[in-house]
Each structure stands twice: as structure tokens, then as C-alpha cells.
Amino acid sequence: MVPPWRDIRVLRIVGQVIAVGVVLFIGYLLWTTLTTNMSRARLSLDLDFMRATAGFDISQTVLPYSPRDTYGHAFLVGLVNTLMVSAVGIVLATILGVITGVARLSTNWLVNRLAAGYVEIMRNTPLLVQLVLLYAVLLQLPAVANSIALPGPTYLNQRGLFLPRPVTEPTFVIWLAVFVAGIVVAVIARRLSARRQENGQPTHGIGRLGLLAMLAAWVVAWIVLTPVQFDLPEQQRFNFTGGVVISPPFAALLAGLVIYTAAFIGEVVRGGIQAVRRGQLEAAYAIGLTPMQALRLIVFPQALRIIVPPLTSQYLNLTKNSSLAIAVGYADVFSVSRTMANQTGQPVSAILLVMGTYLVISLLTSLLMNLYNRRVQVLER
Amino acid sequence: MTAERLAPPSTVVGRRAWLRQNLFNNWYNSLLTVVVGLFLVVIIVLVAQWAVTEARWGVVTTNLRLFLIGQYPFDEAWRVWLSLLALSVLTGLSVAAYGGGAVRALASGLAAGQALLGVLAAVSGMGLVVAGALLLNAAAVWLAFAAGMRLSLSRRALGLAWLIAVPVLFVLLQGVGGPLMPLVPTRLWGGLLLTFLLSVGGIVLSFPFGVLLALARRSDMPAVRYLSTIYIEVVRGVPLVTILFMAAIMLPLFLPAELRVEHVFRALIGITLFSAAYVAENVRGGLQAIPSGQIEAANAIGLNAFQRNLYIVLPQALRAVIPANVGLFISLLKDTTLVAIAGTGLLELLGIGRAVVAQPSWIGAQLEVYVFISAVFFVLCYIMSQASYRLEEQMGVGHR
Secondary structure, eight states: OOOGGGOHHHHHHHHHHHHHHHHHHHHHHHHHHHHHHHHHTTOOOOOGGGGSBOOOOOSSOSSOOOTTSBHHHHHHHHHHHHHHHHHHHHHHHHHHHHHHHHHHTOSOHHHHHHHHHHHHHHHTSOHHHHHHHHHHHHTTSOOGGGOEEETTTEEEETTEEEEOEEEEOTTHHHHHHHHHHHHHHHHHHHHHHHHHHHTTOOOTTHHHHHHHHHHHHHHHHHHHHOOEEEEOOEEOSSSEESSEEEOHHHHHHHHHHHHHHHHHHHHHHHHHHHHSOHHHHHHHHHTTOOHHHIIIIIIHHHHHHHHHHHHHHHHHHHHHHGGGGGGTTOOOHHHHHHHHHHHHSOHHHHHHHHHHHHHHHHHHHHHHHHHHHHHHHHHHO | OOOOOOOOOOOOOSHHHHHHHHTOSSHHHHHHHHHHHHHHHHHHHHHHHIIIIIOOTHHHHHTHHHHHHBTSOGGGTHHHHHHHHHHHHHHHHHHHHHOHHHHHHHHHHHHHHHHHHHHHHHHTTTHHHHHHHHHHHHHHHHHHHHHHHHHOOOHHHHHHHHHHHHHHHHHHHHOOBTTTBOOOOGGGBOHHHHHHHHHHHHHHHHHHHHHHHHHHHTOSOHHHHHHHHHHHHHHHHSOHHHHHHHHHHHHHHHSOTTOOOOHHHHHHHHHHHHHHHHHHHHHHHHHHTSOHHHHHHHHHTTOOHHHIIIIIIHHHHHHHTHHHHHHHHHHHHHHGGGGGTTTOOOOBHHHHHHHHHTSGGGTTOHHHHHHHHHHHHHHHHHHHHHHHHHHHHHHTTTOO
């Protein structure tokens, strides 16, 4: 019979009780001081202030917003701004990152060194400094009167990049139907071609034919229906009217996030491709695959398996780093929350709210990427 | 035993052959070379033109003191140079005792950096005395190295010296009051000095906390494991800015009203809480790499859980994660810039830069200031990342 103080089962329970107890006790201590301090400073944890009028302006928004809206709406506007810059940033950073990773593996010495230099500079300087530097560069652009005219018509000046704004016509719905129908046809043709190939029948290039039909249908329908007109920016005395503008804060934040994250994604991609054993590629050539086929069918699926987990954390980093928006004056969720905290005098609720929001975004993103990861892994086996 | 693997002999002889093989080996590579080359030339010419003709570098040299030590009183600045001297000597001795490329890279970086700053100080208004002191510090690294080779110090003594140096230097910088060493409150510290304080302080303080979290996450007691996992995942799920903002505003509310916490320590606590979660994940990687036979052997010779961790598991795990933690330190050093926008009221290197740009006499000199700050960070981080690569090679991580 083991005495209880030497029984591992008893000790484990005691250990856990002590650990939980200590954490609870510390939590209780902090909570009581927090509540007494907060009541003394007339602070509260409720979110009633969210219904009050915000009163401050937000320059570039995705959702419609005016200073007469509530704090709750302002918070939502900030959140959508964060999500937009993150989503666009993730797409662009992935593209630039893959290019960087491939360039790092290039046999061309100059391309290789250029990519390596780019990665080293990005990895060894703080993102925040890069952002303010980029913003300072954008402010060096000419004033409205001396805008740089680019083909499009597109204009570049201190107030931003003025682009034509696409406006959909009523015929757009019809074109969309053609678009979807084209995809359906192409997919069916491809399936048919694959089945014939499996059965050893000649395919007569059905797959390629379907793809061609799809593209032709898109182009012809676009020309016939003209589903999209463009609202062009026009130069007035002090500013432009019409079109759509990408403001310097948004441009600086987006460019900074993309350029910074792409360097890290480039390293992830390079590592993934290099981790595929050389023998795999040699074997692919040995069974007669072309270099393109070898890359698409052999190297890429295996590299993807290695790339996806670190890529996920880069996407999360980009989203979290978008909270630096405040340095260039872009109104993301953190920037709006800070204004809210200052104006309402209820900083505690604002802080907890914004932290909770980021936590939910992070958890959702990792959930999605984990699902994708599982798919990639299963496909592989 | 595995034989050393040599690279295949070079098939390229001569400069033209090299060019042909590496730049013009087929038509699209040739095209790529020309396009990229032209692009590079244009960029380099534009930047060089700006840097030589347009840039007003005076904004950097005039304000060099602010960039280095912030509002730390200039009369007391000798303490900063003295602390740097102590660091230089200790680093020089460490090269002698430990050897290896990593420490050597760090030492050369420290010497070169101080020499460079010395030259800059001579050009700026900081005076020749400061310049001389900095150059002397640079020389001290090599002198200490030479002395260390003769003395052959034990590594243990050196480790102890480093441990003692940190609090002693802090006291030296803060002062003890009195005419000889008047108190310099931490809110006057700024610039590079504050950047170092926050990053070094952050990594040192978060290390023990992170190790505990990692052990807890690997524990076989579910309650302990869940608590640690929740902490780590929550901290990793939110941006550092929000944590710093919380530390700046909410920390005083969590503590009794009598306890006033200086802004520097609020930021330091925020950074520590943040980086502990990342240290924990690094250490967990090291713990997972330990073969289970080690743990079984420790159990077999009758060690209890505490002894097993202290004598068997941690020494091996921590050694394996040193390179990863150097990487963490680099990102922490970069992340200290965030205190400039988190409403902490602190002026580290970037904060000072923003203040300098706001001076009426230097309106429009943003590019110069931010380029300078980027360059400082680049030099610091590049040296450390090189040291980290060397360390990885030296320790043979991934080659066992």
C-alpha cells in the first residue's frame, strides 16, 4: 500500500488543484483591484457607449460612414477596413512571395542575388519603420495640379492614385450567366476528357476545346453586351471628381504589408521547394515528364504540404501587423478603437473589445487554413 | 562515420565562362539579366542621386545625441559610454573563452558599430571626447580578446560576470542619487538606449516565464496543460500593439493605487508577457526534440520530475533552441518600435525619429531620418542573424 503523499495519482490531482488554485487566486486578486480601481476612476466595463454618436471622421471606408453614426458602427467600419486590407494584402503577398521564392532558386545569378538582397533588407528592418518610410515617399508625389498622368486614364498625386471606377450595366447579369455557363462547359469537357483517357480512348483534345469555348464565350459576350462602363476620374481645380481613389494611407499600408510579408513567404516557398528531394525530380524526368509537368505534378504537391503550415502563420502575421495602420493614418479597427478609447473615456472596454476581435480573426483564419492543410495532406497520400 | 562531402569541382574557368553560365545560359535568362540589370541601375542611380545631392543629412548628425540616448542628460552620458565599455570588454573576453564564428561575428559587429558611431560623433556636435570614448570602446573589444587569450578564463566565471553585469549596469545608468551619480529617471531614457533596454530586458525577463509555460504545456496534468495552452494561444492571437496599449493604460488599474509603475516598466511588462508565449513555443520545439530514452534513463536512475527537468531535459532542450531564440530576439528588437504608436509616451529610436521630424527646422526631412533608422536596425539585425546562422552551423542543428 503506497502512502497518499507518494501515490502518483494523488500527487497529480493535488498538483492540478494547486495550479488551478494559484491561477484563480491571482485572477481574483487582479480582478478585485481592477474593479475597485475602475469604480474609483469612474470607469466601467459595459458597452453602452457603443450606441453614442461617434463624431469623428474616417477618410477611406469600405462601408458607408458619417460622423453622425454610432461608435458601434465606427468600430464595424474599422473592422471591415482591417479585413479588407488584410484580404487584399494576403492575395498580393502570396503572389509576390511565390515570385520571390522562385527567384531565390533561379540559376540566374543577378535575379538570385536581387531576391536575396530584398529578403535580407525586409527581414532585418522593422515593418513600422518601412511603413512610415513608404508613407514619407508617397507624400513626395506632386500636388494635384501637377498630377502624373498614366494610361488608363489614371492619375497619381499626393492625394492618391485615381483610377477609373467600373460601373455595372443591367446587362452585367446576363454576362455573369454566360461566365458561369462557360465554366460549367469547360469542367464537363475536362471530366469527359479525363474519363476517356482513363479508359484508353482517344480524347480528341476535348478538354482543351472546352476551355477554348469558355474563353471565346466570355470575350464575345463581353464585346456584345458591354456589361461594364467606366466612370473616369476628371481633374478639377483642387481635386479629382469621379473614378475611384486609393488614398496614400491605404496604399502605404497595403504596399508595406505586402512587400514585408512577401519576403517571409518567399523564404517559406523556397524552403518548401528545396525540401522536395532531388531524386523526385530526377525520377519525374526519368518517366518522361516535361519540366513543367514535373513541377506541376511532382514538386508542387509535395512542396505545398510543407509550405501550408508556415504560410498560415505568415497570413496571421499580416493580419495582426495591419494593426500598425495607425502610423500612416489608415482607420483600421485598432486605430478606431484608440480614438474611441480617448473620446469616450472608457479605454478598458475598447481595449478588451479590440483584443477579442483580433483573437476571433486569428482563430478563424487558423481554423480555415487547418482545414485546407488537412485536404492537402490527405490528397498527398 | 560519414565522410565529409565536398562540392563537385567547378567546371567554370574564367570570367567569360562564369558570365555565360550564370547570366546568359539561355535566351530567357539573358533577357531577364538585361531587364533586371537595367531596373537595378535605374534604382541605384536614383537613390544615389537623392542621397548625394538632395538629402539633408544634417538632420541626423545634429540630432545624433537624441538618436543614441534620447533625453538622457549629456553631462551624465559618460555612464552610457562606460556601460558600453563594460559590454565591449565582456564580449571580447567571451570571444576568447567561447570562440566560434557566432560570438566572433557579434564582437566584430559591436566593435565596428562603435567605431562607426565614434566617427559620426566626431562629425556631429557631440564632441571629440565622446568620439574618442567610442573609438576606445571599439578597440577595447580586441584588447579584451587578446587579454582573454592569455588569461584563459573559465566559461562559468564569464557567465557569472554577464549575469552580474546586467543589474549593475542598470544601476549605473539609473544612478543612485547624490552629486556624483544623480538619479536619471527612466522616462528620460530614449533612442537606441531605450530600444536596447526594452529588447534585452524583454527577452531576459520572458525567458524563465516562457520555459515554465513550455514545461506546463508538455505536462501530463490536463489542467496545467490547458491553462498554459490558453495563455500561449491567446497571446499569439493578438497583435503586440494591443498588448502594449493595454499595458500602458490598464496595467495601473490591475495594481494597488499606491504602486506607481513607470512607463518604461509598463512597456517592458507588456513586451515580456508577449514574448513569453513565443519563447514557450520555441522551447517546446526543443523539448520535443529530446529522445524519450533520455527521460526514461532519468526515471531509471531515480530522479524526480523536478530533477529530471533541471539536470537532463532542460540543459539539452535550451541548448538546441538558442538559434531560434536569437531569431526571436531580432524580431523583438524590431518590435520595440511599436511602443512609438501604442500610446506609451516612450521615445525609443523611432519615437525620437518622429519627434525630430516634427522639429520646425527639419520639416520635410522625414526620408533622411527614416532611412537612417532603417540602416541602424538593418546593421544590428543583420549582424545578429549572421551570428545565428553561424551558431546553427556550429551546433550542427539538423545534422545529427
